[in-house]
Amino acid sequence: MSLGWWRLVAAAFAGFLFFHGFSASEKAPNYSFMQNATSAPTLSYYDYIIVGGGTAGCPLAATLSQNATVLLLERGGSPYSNSNITSMASFGAALSDISRSSPSQRFISEDGVINARARVLGGGSCINAGFYTRAAPEYVRHVGWDGQLVNESYQWVEKLVAFEPPLGMWQSAVRDGLVEAGVVPFNGFTYDHTYGTKVGGTIFDQQGNRHTAADLLDYANPSGLTVLLHASVHKILFAIKGKGRRKAHGVSFRDATGAKHKAYLKEGSKNEIIISAGALGSPQLLMLSGVGPAAHLKAHNITLVLDQPQVGQGMSDNPMNAVFIPSPLPVEVSLIQVVGITDFGSYIEAASGENFAGGASSPRDYVKFSPQIGQLSTVPPKQRTQEAIGKAVEYMNNLEEAAFRGGFILEKVMGPISTGHLELRTRNPNDNPSVTFNYFKDPRDLQRCVQGIQTIKKIIESKSFSKFRYDYLSWPILLNMTASAPLNLLPKHYNPSMPLEEFCKGTVMTIWHYHGGCQVGKVVDLDHKLLGVDALRVIDGSTFNYSPGTNPQATVMMLGRYMGVKILSERLAN
Incomplete structure (x- = not known):
């Protein structure tokens, strides 16, 4: 397909925003095409069926709706009625909510690190810290994307959802x-x-x-798109073509009442089902549908459609380690705004404030946020039980308010090189699968962490940061506060010779950038088509071999737009 076609399609879509009069500052809490799945017919037909209305699914659906009929199925609800999502001051509240109606579904990896996956229209962009940054040009070239279309797709996203942050004194010091x-x-x-x-x-x-990515539905053609909320897809349906080859031709899903619905592709050689359910959801759904390692599927009594041993492999999560720095001065509320991109493979970021936990009135809630969402670096991963989290919150309740004034400086390991795998626990798509990330299994990841922590030390001891630190809190004390005595300003014991390798292993947390499970070249081809099956693609972070940029959400949104333009250009050319 020529680049000329891509440009033609992209230019036509760009005009749609102006025609409909949308602007970046407007919200659309009641899209005409969005409805609860309970109102869906038992049987329906579309040109494209997208499973997952997340960071990739929303821009993909908006793009495809310009010249085709599209069904977008999202297992969660709308983000627009939830202030815990829409307000920066409430960041963390959604992550700490573990109810069944929460937009965030908690899971614990086999490594013992507590993590979260999105369960809401807009996906991870509804519950993350908001940082927006593109992938490196080298990344784009390495994965074989067209650079010009990538840039156009980023710009398409940025018109609606990206902004320059107001930098306060603490972030400026970092x-x-x-x-x-x-x-x-x-x-x-x-x-x-x-x-x-x-x-x-x-x-x-x-x-x-x-x-969020849900805002990108502003670009959609309302007559071409149907979005169903609280629609849990249980299985991809396959038909048998000549010589026994399988072709995806429908999906089976249930609404909030448990009623069963089926949606099928209309007749047409270009019509497809696209899975955009995320790095956990996409490999999980493939396995539940009979595509995955044969022995594993047999153990769960799942009828085999295609023996694909690479489904669920290559799972990675960027390890994060942080140091808390109490401040003698008040600091602004800020999420990630500044980043240091080092030449040794570690990214340095920071967050600060007094109500980080979500609309709380007490400064202590800023740091209590961490155990509330399971980010409990004061306890080794395997010991981060709910009981341990409760004890940490109780401990913090008894500390003076001054102990909680300050911020975190964190480092995230690039890549990473260490990988793991994902397996089914049950046949229920609403249950979390079992996932192992193998943090620091590769010693190169561990060395990057050590160098990242050493860089944090230099920042804290810099002249620029001096007014935001207590002189009597030396570097070993700060490490001890982070690693053993939760935010105790007067720790009784600390070990200044503690190896940083042990600090990295013992205080590892997630930064929610997990990926893999349906990787390009192993499960899907360069056009994200599933190897060995027709009319089925996977388009989301599960296809990444390593995480793009310092934070991946911009690239995941870009990918939805990018692949939508490519798919439509192929459709129009034929």
Whole structure:
């Protein structure tokens, strides 16, 4: 397909925004095409069926709806009626909510690290810290994407959901401390991924309102799109073609009452089912539908459609380690705004504030947020039980307010190189699968963590950051506060010779950037078509071999748009 076709299709779609009069500041809480799955017919037909209305699924659906009929199935609800999603001041509240109606579904990896997966229209962009940054040009070239279409797709996303953050004094001190620490040059405000220190974008606007991938449905053709909420897909349906080859031709899903529905593809050689259910949901659904390792599927009494041993393999989660720094001065409420992109494979980021946990009135809630969502670095991963979390929150309740004023500086390992795998626990698609990430299994990841922590030390001890630290809290004490005595300003014991390798292993947390399970070249081809099956693609972070940029959400949204343009250009050309 020529680049000319892509440009033609992209230009036609770009005009749609102006025609409908949408702007980046407007919200659409009641899309005419969005409805509860209980109102869906028992049987329906579409050109494209997309499973998962997340960070990739929404831009993909909006794009395909311009020239085809599209069904978008989302297992969660709408983000627009939930202030825990829409307000930056409430960040963390959704993550700490473990109810069945929460937009965040908690899971614990076999490594013992508590994590979260999205369960809401807009996906991870509804529950994350909002940082927006593109993938590196080298990443784009390596995966074989067309650079110009990638840039056009990023710009399409950015018109609605990306903003320049207002930088306060604490984030400015981190920025200047990074430069002092040698993470240079300073590249100013940019969405681009380049070595050095920069101010990145955010999906929170100047008023602190979150804009998500669901906002990209503003681009949709309302007559071409149907979005069903609380629609849980249980299985992809296959037909047998000549010589026994399978072709996806429908899906089976249930609404909130448990009623069963089926949606099928209309007749047509270009019509497809696209799975965009995320790095956990996509490999899980393939396995539940009979595509995966034969022995594993047999153990769960699942009829085999295709023996594909690579489904669920290559699972990775970028390990994160953080240091909490109490501040003698008040600090602004901020999520990720500044990032240091080092040349040794670690990204340095920071967050601060007094009500980080979500609309709380007490400064202590800023740090209590961490155990509430399972980010309990004070206890080794395997010991992070609900009882341990409860004890940590109780302990923090008894500390003075001054103990909670400050912020975190964190490092995230690039890549990572270490990988694991995913397996089914049950045949219920609403249950979490079993996933192992094998944090720091590769010693190169561990070394990157050590260098990242050493860079954090340089930032804290820099002249630029000096007014936000207590002189009597030395580096070993800060490590001890993070690693053993939760935020105790006067720890009774600390070990200044504690190896940083042990600190990395013992305080590892997630930054929610897990990926893999349906990787390009192993499960899908370069066009994201499932190998060995017709009319089925996977388009989301499960196809990544390593995480793009410092934070992947911009690239996942871009990918939905990018692949939508490519798919439609092929459709129009034929």
